Amino acid sequence: MSVAVEPTRPRSDKRTPKPGYVRMKSSRRSVDTPKRSVLLTVLTGIVLVYSLVPLVWLVINSSKTQESLFSSFGLWFSGDFALFSNIGDTVTYDDGIFGRWFLNTVLYVVAGAGGATFLAVLGGYALAKFTFPGKKAVFAVVLGAVAVPGTALAVPTFLMFSQMGLTNTPWAVIIPSLMSPFGLYLMWTFASEAIPTELLESARMDGAGEFRTFFQISLPLLGPGIVTVLLFTMVATWNNYFLPLIMxxxxxxxxxxxxxxxxxxQASTAGGEAIFNLVITGSLLTIIPLIAAFLLLQRFWQSGLSAGAVKE
Known part of the structure; x- marks a missing residue:
């Protein structure tokens, strides 16, 4: 019994694309090697130079003595390298008052910025995931508070604290720093997208209370937003000048x-000593903690900016 076998046709490597099929090779290549923009590169370079020149000036002039500050070019070294002696003089001048100021700033940042971040997280989570009467009115108040500059509220705040006898105390700086409308609005919008409502409903169905749901489920998801608000409030409190000035x-x-x-x-007062080299060195020491905080928290910040951007 014989069986007829139909000869097989050789397979061609070139397949006819189906209707609606679009080759992605060129687009994939453009994603892997994006087109460079000369104009964007030039603008980025200008912004980079604009941002780094003050820092370079600060570092260079911190290494100069009081005499060489005004007898040399500002963007180049001159004379003896006096950075370490300037640092020593800065921390010991006037019985080491610089260390006291540094601890005061840390106190205001920990209590003020830390408290503002905690309140913003609580308020933003509640406004994003709970429904209650007057929610739209609260939203309007928060937006209005974001638009009001802090300097406009400084004098009324001083008068109020003066009536309560809290001026010239740390509370006059800490309590106003606890209010961060921008941080509240930022956490509100972030919590709305970062925490799925279905996840909260599942936790409640399993018997978890609201506090347990917030601290064990919601809080880890809010990590990148918390770091962002913390950085903003920390920088604002660390560089705060006008409020302590009047308080x-x-x-x-x-x-x-x-x-x-x-x-x-001091240089403009009668009999005052000009210590511009110590002022510049103190300014350099002042920004080091901020740079360290940004570097340490950068990975937490960047990880949240891309979370959910790619669909598996």
Whole structure:
């Protein structure tokens, strides 16, 4: 019994594309090697130079003595390298008052910025995941508070704290720093997208209370937003100048911004000593903690910016 076998046709490597089929090779290549923009590169370079020149100036002039500050070019070294001697003089000048100012600033940042971040997380989560009467009115108030500059509220805040007898105390700086409308709005919008409502409903169906749901389920998902709000509030509190200026008159409670300004104004007072080299060195020491905080928290910040951007 014979069986007829039909000859097989050789397979062609070139397949006819189906209707609606689009080859992605060129688009994939463009994603892997994006087209470079000369204009964008030039603008980025200008912004980079604009941002780094003040920092370079600060580092270079921190290594100069008081005499060589005004007898040399500002963007190049001159004379003896006096950075370490300037640092020593800065931390020991006037019985080491710089260290006291540094601790005051840390206190204001930990209590003020930390408390503002915690309140923003609680308020933003509640506004994003709970429904209650007057929610739209709260939203309008928060947006209005974001639009109001802090300097516009400084004088009314001073009058209120003066009536309560809290001026010239750390509370006059810490309590106003606890209010961060922008941080509240940021956490509100972030929590709306970062926490699925179905996840909260599943936790409640399993018997988890609201506090357990927030601290064990929601809080880890809010990590990148918390870091972002913490950085903003920390920088704002660390560089705060106007509020301590009107609230404090005792130098022992000055933050670094107010203390360095007092040193800078010594040269214009009768019999005052010009210590511009210490002011510049103190300014350099002041920004080091901020740079360290950004570098340490950068990975937490960047990880949240791309979370959910790619669909598996």
């Amino acid at each position: 404090l008159k005792d130098p022992d409670w000055y933050p670094l911004t107010l203390g360095l300004n007092a040193w800078n104004n």
